[in-house]
Amino acid sequence: xxxxxxxxxxxxxxxxxxxxxxxxxxxxxxPNLYWYRQAAGRGLQLLFYxxxxxxxxxxxxxxxxxxxxxxxxxxxxxxxxxxxxSGFYLCAWLGPDGYTFGSGTRLxxx
Amino acid sequence: xxxTTQPPSMDCAEGRAANLPCNHSTISGNEYVYWxxxxxxxxxxxxxxxxxxxxxxxxASLIITEDRKSSTLILPHATLRDTAVYYCIVRLRGLNxxxxxxxxxxxxxxxxx
Numbered sequence: 001x002x003x004x005x006x007x008x009x010x011x012x013x014x015x016x017x018x019x020x021x022x023x024x025x026x027x028x029x030x031p032n033l034y035w036y037r038q039a040a041g042r043g044l045q046l047l048f049y050x051x052x053x054x055x056x057x058x059x060x061x062x063x064x065x066x067x068x069x070x071x072x073x074x075x076x077x078x079x080x081x082x083x084x085x086s087g088f089y090l091c092a093w094l095g096p097d098g099y100t101f102g103s104g105t106r107l108x109x110x
Numbered sequence: 111x112x113x114t115t116q117p118p119s120m121d122c123a124e125g126r127a128a129n130l131p132c133n134h135s136t137i138s139g140n141e142y143v144y145w146x147x148x149x150x151x152x153x154x155x156x157x158x159x160x161x162x163x164x165x166x167x168x169x170a171s172l173i174i175t176e177d178r179k180s181s182t183l184i185l186p187h188a189t190l191r192d193t194a195v196y197y198c199i200v201r202l203r204g205l206n207x208x209x210x211x212x213x214x215x216x217x218x219x220x221x222x223x
Contacts, residue, residue: 006153036213043197044154044213090153097203098144101153 002027006091006102013109019064019078021105023091026072032094033074035066036101037087044090050074081109114198119218122192128185130217132198135179142203143174145183147194148216154197157183161203188221195219 003026013019025031032051036044046059048066056066063082067075074091086109091102115133122128134143142161146154158165158172160181165172171184185192197216 043215046212088151092153098156098159099146099154100156104151104153106151 002031002093002095002100004091004093004100004102006105008105009103010106011108013081013107015083015109016080019076019081019085019107021076021089021091021107023074023076023102024072025074025093028072028093028095030071033068034092034094034099035074035076036090036092038090039087048076083109085109114200114214116196116198116214116217118215119220121220121222122185122188124190124221124223125187128188128192128219128221130183130185130196130198130219131180132183133180134198134200137178137200140202141200143172143178143181144199144201145170145172146197146199146213147192148197149191149194154213157196159203188219190221190223193219193221 006023030052034049035047037047038044047064049057050068053068053071056068063085064076064078076089086107089105089107092099113136142159144159145157147157148154157169158167160172160174162174162178172181174181183196195216195218197213
C-alpha cells in the first residue's frame with residue numbers, strides 16, 4: 001500500500017531564516033505530488049505540484065520554492081522566511097481514487 | 111472544478127446520524143463528488159467518492175441526487191472522534207496533474223455527547 005511521510009510535524013523558525021520541508025512517498029512510482037498550505041481556520045491553498053523529477057509547477061507567487069530531486073521525494077523550501085509564511089503545510093499524493101495527504105507540518109514564523 | 115457550497119457548521123448528537131449536505135449545481139457530467147475530512151491539526155482524510163450512484167463504505171454513505179446538483183454525506187452513528195471539518199469537492203477522476211483539489215471552507219461538524 002502507498003504511504004506518504006512528511007516531516008517535521010512542527011517547526012518554529014525566526015523571520016529571515018531558511019526552510020526545508022521534506023515529503024516522501026512509498027509504494028508507488030512516478031507519483032504526482034502536491035504541496036498545499038492552510039492558514040488558520042481556512043481551506044487549502046495549492047502551492048506547487050510536480051509530475052516527475054525536476055518538474056515543478058507553481059500556482060501562487062510567493063516566498064517559497066519546491067524541488068523534486070528524486071521520484072518519490074518532494075521538498076518545499078525558502079531562503080528567507082516571512083511572518084506570512086506561517087501556516088499548516090501539507091504534502092499530498094494523487095492516486096487513482098483521489099488524494100492521500102501527509103500528516104502536515106505546522107510552521108510558525110516568529 | 112465545479113464550485114461547491116456547504117453550511118459552515120453543524121452539530122450532531124453522539125450515536126445519531128450526521129447528514130452533511132453539499133450543493134454542486136454546476137457539476138459537469140464527468141465530474142465525481144469527493145468527500146474528505148480534516149481532524150484538527152491533521153492532514154485531510156479521504157472518506158468516499160461517487161459519480162451518480164449512491165455509495166457506501168465502512169466510513170460513510172454518499173447520497174447523490176438524480177440531477178447530481180447536490181449530495182449528502184451520511185455518518186450513520188456519529189462518534190466524538192468524527193468531530194472534524196468535512197470538505198465536499200467535485201473533480202474529474204484520474205491522474206491528470208492539473209486535476210488538483212480546490213478546498214473551500216467545508217462544514218465544521220461538532221459531535222456532542
